Amino acid sequence: MSVIRNAELVPAPARRNFATLFSNVSRWRVPLSILALCILPWVLPSQALAVNVLIYGLVAVGYNLLFGYTGLLSFGHAAFFGAGAYATGIAIGAFGLHWFIAMLIGVLVSGLLATVMGVLAIRTRGIYFSMVTLALAQLVYYAALQASSWTGGENGLRGFTVSTLHLPGFSVNFLDPLVKYYAIMIVVAAALWFVSRVLSSPFGAVIEAIRENETRARACGYDVERTKLLSFILSGILCGLAGTLSAMHLSIVPLDSLHYHTSGLIVMMTLLGGAGSFFGPFIGALAFLSMEDIFSLWTSNWQLIVGVIFILFVLYLPKGIWGTLISWGKSR
Amino acid sequence: MSVTNIGKQFGGLVALKDVTADFREGQITAIIGPNGAGKSTFFNILSGALKPSSGTLRFRGADMAGVPQHDYVHRGIARSYQITNIFPNLSVLENVRVAAQAFRSRMNIWADRSADRDSLDRASTMLASVGLSARAATPAKFLAHGQQRALEIAIALVADPALLLLDEPTAGMGPEETREMVALIEKLAAQRTILLVEHKMKMILGLSDRVLVLHHGQLLADGTPTEIQANSEVRRVYLGQNDGYA
Amino acid sequence: MTVQLIAMQLFSGLALGAVLIMVALGLSIIFGMLGIVNFAHGALFMVGAYAGLYVAGLTGSFWWALLIAPVMIGLFGMLIERFLIRPLYGRSPDDPLLLTFGLGYVLVEAVRIFFGTDGIPFSTPGALRGVVNLGIGFFPLYRLFVIGVVVAVLLLLWIGLEKTKFGLIVRAGSADPLIMRVLGVDISRLWLVVFGIGVGITALGGVLAAPMRNVSPEMGTLVLAEAFVVTVIGGMGSLPGAVIAGLIVGVSVSMTSLFAPEMATIVMFALMALILLVRPNGLYGRAAPGL
Numbered sequence: 119m120s121v122i123r124n125a126e127l128v129p130a131p132a133r134r135n136f137a138t139l140f141s142n143v144s145r146w147r148v149p150l151s152i153l154a155l156c157i158l159p160w161v162l163p164s165q166a167l168a169v170n171v172l173i174y175g176l177v178a179v180g181y182n183l184l185f186g187y188t189g190l191l192s193f194g195h196a197a198f199f200g201a202g203a204y205a206t207g208i209a210i211g212a213f214g215l216h217w218f219i220a221m222l223i224g225v226l227v228s229g230l231l232a233t234v235m236g237v238l239a240i241r242t243r244g245i246y247f248s249m250v251t252l253a254l255a256q257l258v259y260y261a262a263l264q265a266s267s268w269t270g271g272e273n274g275l276r277g278f279t280v281s282t283l284h285l286p287g288f289s290v291n292f293l294d295p296l297v298k299y300y301a302i303m304i305v306v307a308a309a310l311w312f313v314s315r316v317l318s319s320p321f322g323a324v325i326e327a328i329r330e331n332e333t334r335a336r337a338c339g340y341d342v343e344r345t346k347l348l349s350f351i352l353s354g355i356l357c358g359l360a361g362t363l364s365a366m367h368l369s370i371v372p373l374d375s376l377h378y379h380t381s382g383l384i385v386m387m388t389l390l391g392g393a394g395s396f397f398g399p400f401i402g403a404l405a406f407l408s409m410e411d412i413f414s415l416w417t418s419n420w421q422l423i424v425g426v427i428f429i430l431f432v433l434y435l436p437k438g439i440w441g442t443l444i445s446w447g448k449s450r
Numbered sequence: 451m452s453v454t455n456i457g458k459q460f461g462g463l464v465a466l467k468d469v470t471a472d473f474r475e476g477q478i479t480a481i482i483g484p485n486g487a488g489k490s491t492f493f494n495i496l497s498g499a500l501k502p503s504s505g506t507l508r509f510r511g512a513d514m515a516g517v518p519q520h521d522y523v524h525r526g527i528a529r530s531y532q533i534t535n536i537f538p539n540l541s542v543l544e545n546v547r548v549a550a551q552a553f554r555s556r557m558n559i560w561a562d563r564s565a566d567r568d569s570l571d572r573a574s575t576m577l578a579s580v581g582l583s584a585r586a587a588t589p590a591k592f593l594a595h596g597q598q599r600a601l602e603i604a605i606a607l608v609a610d611p612a613l614l615l616l617d618e619p620t621a622g623m624g625p626e627e628t629r630e631m632v633a634l635i636e637k638l639a640a641q642r643t644i645l646l647v648e649h650k651m652k653m654i655l656g657l658s659d660r661v662l663v664l665h666h667g668q669l670l671a672d673g674t675p676t677e678i679q680a681n682s683e684v685r686r687v688y689l690g691q692n693d694g695y696a
Numbered sequence: 697m698t699v700q701l702i703a704m705q706l707f708s709g710l711a712l713g714a715v716l717i718m719v720a721l722g723l724s725i726i727f728g729m730l731g732i733v734n735f736a737h738g739a740l741f742m743v744g745a746y747a748g749l750y751v752a753g754l755t756g757s758f759w760w761a762l763l764i765a766p767v768m769i770g771l772f773g774m775l776i777e778r779f780l781i782r783p784l785y786g787r788s789p790d791d792p793l794l795l796t797f798g799l800g801y802v803l804v805e806a807v808r809i810f811f812g813t814d815g816i817p818f819s820t821p822g823a824l825r826g827v828v829n830l831g832i833g834f835f836p837l838y839r840l841f842v843i844g845v846v847v848a849v850l851l852l853l854w855i856g857l858e859k860t861k862f863g864l865i866v867r868a869g870s871a872d873p874l875i876m877r878v879l880g881v882d883i884s885r886l887w888l889v890v891f892g893i894g895v896g897i898t899a900l901g902g903v904l905a906a907p908m909r910n911v912s913p914e915m916g917t918l919v920l921a922e923a924f925v926v927t928v929i930g931g932m933g934s935l936p937g938a939v940i941a942g943l944i945v946g947v948s949v950s951m952t953s954l955f956a957p958e959m960a961t962i963v964m965f966a967l968m969a970l971i972l973l974v975r976p977n978g979l980y981g982r983a984a985p986g987l
Contacts, residue, residue, distance in 0.1 A: 191790045191793065191794075193735075193797075238969050238972050238973070239972075241972055241973070241976040242928075242972065242976055244789060245727070245732075245733045245789060245793065245932070246928065246932060248733065248790075248793060249733060249924040249927065249928055250924075250928060250968070250972065252920075252921060252924055253921050253924045253925050253928065253965055253968055254965065254968075254969070256918075256921040256965065257962060257965030257966070257969075260961040260962050260965070261962055263961075264958045264959075264961075264962065315559075315560060315562075316559045316560075318562055318563055318564070319558055319559045319560055319561055319562065319563055320551055320554070320555035320556070320557075320558045320561060320563045320566060321555075321556075321557055321558055321559040322559075322563065323544070323547075323548045323551060323563050324548065324551075324556060324557075326537075326540065326548075327537055327540070327548045330537035330538060330539055330540055331535060331536065331537050331538070333499075333531075333535060334531075334535045334536065334537065334605070335537075335548075336519055336520050337497070337499075337519070337520075337522075337523065337528070337529060337531075337535075337606075338520075338523060338548065338549040338552050338605065338609070339520050339521070339522075339523035339524050339549075339552035339553070339556075339609065340520055340552055340556055341518070341520050341556070342520065344557070345556075345557065348557060348559070352559070377917075378917055378920075378921065379917075382797060382801065385794065385797065386798070389794060419805050419808065419809050421801060421804075421805045422802055422805035422806060422809070424801075425798050425799070425801035425802035425805060426798075426802055428794075428798040428801070429780065429795055429798040429799060429802065432784075432791055432794045432795040432798060433780070433783060433784070433795065436787070436791060
């Protein structure tokens with residue numbers, strides 16, 4: 119059947135160059151990101167900012183798996199970030215567990231929470247999903263506020279510090295900012311590699327198909343609900359991992375890390391950078407936190423500026439920084 | 451595929467009532483009827499998108515009552531949609547490849563999808579057979595309407611279904627494209643059972659082995675195209691209102 | 697624990713539920729007509745309360761605040777629809793949601809700049825202070841007043857929707873936007889008005905709630921989550937659903953705070969989770985459209 123009469127023209131050489139560039143960038147995406155992360159503390163004004171970019175970059179990458187690739191707009195991811203942080207803090211502070219075990223517990227707890235929330239939220243569709251995730255995350259927030267004997271309530275969780283990471287054979291001084299940065303970076307790099315594999319797996323193809331057309335994906339023989347749930351859990355686990363890193367980094371878990379505003383920050387970073395692209399979320403976290411760093415120097419109301427910039431992005435650059443760059447490159 | 455006393459109600463509205471039919475292998479069966487006759491409800495029940503309120507649906511002897519929709523294609527029933535229903539931002543090849551992949555791997559988060567050569571080969575072959583190979587790398591949303599219809603069929607066909615359900619395969623097509631689609635359907639019919647919903651009477655009468663007429667949710671007539679044309683009941687409620695159809 | 701105490705708490709729950717109904721109604725009206733979820737809804741509730749505070753300070757009268765503030769914020773809502781949300785029609789339904797989320801963020805920050813970050817007490821108007829004897833016990837007059845206003849607004853809305861031409865158009869439009877185009881109704885103007893009304897009702901809820909809670913920039917956050925719970929329980933886009941669910945939530949929160957105060961905020965979310973398991977589309981929600 120020759121439906122094609124207007125066969126596509128051969129692409130111009132310039133166009134091919136850009137396409138090759140982007141496909142190469144895509145093939146080497148994990149080494150390239152690690153390279154960029156290695157340079158980060160040397161180009162950013164402060165190491166504190168660099169660590170924040172690492173942690174929130176990971177949160178946004180985890181969130182992007184659900185929002186950018188599966189097409190589910192959750193407003194409740196603070197719950198997983200916070201749960202990971204609290205569980206790690208409590209495991210170290212109240213039970214005196216080894217930091218590595220504490221991290222595992224943090225990831226496990228956020229994964230369990232994501233399973234429960236996911237089972238409930240995935241019963242709903244579209245706009246409902248965003249509302250339900252928000253409400254369920256607020257439930258976690260209020261539960262943490264009430265269980266103050268465990269969580270420290272409004273004051274946040276304190277009283278646990280990780281100063282040295284003991285590993286078999288050697289130990290790492292976690293108080294040295296630069297050492298701390300690279301220690302955290304190793305975990306983040308491993309997580310990025312994991313996400314990259316998930317995205318190129320058959321499962322990665324299915325979640326994109328669901329984002330594009332849920333009805334058709336079901337007709338193709340995919341169990342849409344189960345796939346969404348798995349994506350939700352993976353995404354929650356990655357955010358939980360970022361939470362455990364945040365707890366070890368700050369030696370405190372503020373109650374706000376569970377708040378709806380944290381969920382909102384995650385959404386904003388992901389969208390600013392470019393949802394549905396591998397580099398987008400990290401670029402978004404970098405852009406967002408740098409803006410915070412710069413604007414908060416001369417006004418305490420920097421959130422106003424960030425909010426306005428976010429609105430402008432939704433209106434005029436919905437593909438985010440990286441997404442816009444890609445389509446600009448492809449159309450040249 | 452056999453359906454027995456199938457009925458479907460939406461709230462108080464009876465969309466389908468006591469429809470019984472048997473679809474023999476290797477035949478092309480067309481379902482016709484005026485708008486609102488229950489064609490799409492019937493079609494959605496056959497493809498598993500809706501569960502009937504009453505009656506039974508059996509395919510190759512197995513009762514389909516408890517089978518979730520996503521398992522239909524694994525049992526050999528695939529469908530196309532009336533409104534083009536593709537994955538708009540994925541490449542044309544990926545549209546078909548992801549459909550083929552459902553038979554190889556569904557929840558594997560660790561393998562590399564390009565290692566699944568089989569799905570890729572099947573998808574490429576399928577694209578070639580519907581004439582879309584040249585556009586394999588293009589995002590599907592940039593295809594012309596006729597090409598999207600062809601892609602739509604390719605997505606359903608790559609499952610190699612024993613029963614293929616086509617919902618208005620030539621919707622919105624010009625005469626030239628319609629002719630090509632009819633040729634494709636005839637080619638497909640050699641290996642499988644085909645059921646289609648259509649409005650273009652001329653095409654149906656020429657193409658199908660058998661025609662079912664639905665009216666007000668009930669089966670009005672069932673027979674060969676010639677019988678249907680001769681059926682006075684059918685002429686009265688359907689063809690008679692508008693001779694242009696017949 | 698006496699029967700009287702329980703009865704009084706039930707009444708408190710009704711007052712709490714009444715405010716929730718206002719917020720959820722605004723959310724539901726906008727969703728029913730425009731098909732978007734307004735994530736700035738909580739912030740607009742808060743802005744309504746501040747507008748009430750401002751007008752009351754200017755005129756020295758709570759009554760003017762009750763009348764003018766919702767209209768002001770309703771008009772502001774129309775500006776939002778016209779200049780921020782309208783460009784997004786035809787794009788993904790997530791886009792208006794994201795935009796209104798950002799807007800809520802901006803509104804909270806703007807209020808912090810103009811009114812400060814601390815909570816401000818909003819005194820109950822003199823005529824509504826004190827308590828009334830309901831036969832079973834004494835009940836704050838102001839809460840009774842809130843219930844009364846909400847009932848009045850509901851009646852007005854009902855008459856507006858059922859008995860006027862405008863209501864007929866709105867109801868037809870929520871059922872099938874295509875009909876509007878066929879009938880030649882200027883749908884963009886209709887959407888503008890509906891968005892304004894939805895926001896205005898929420899702002900009225902904010903003014904009404906102000907004397908019962910402190911007015912603070914953060915007061916909208918909890919309300920947004922509460923309104924979502926109410927709409928999820930009642931069924932998105934259903935007005936009777938919003939009313940029933942608002943009452944259910946209000947009463948369960950206030951009854952829980954009697955028996956287990958620390959569970960009070962949590963119980964409504966648990967209620968929502970339960971409803972989701974049993975009826976994913978809410979009590980009055982339409983089933984998800986067929987595939």
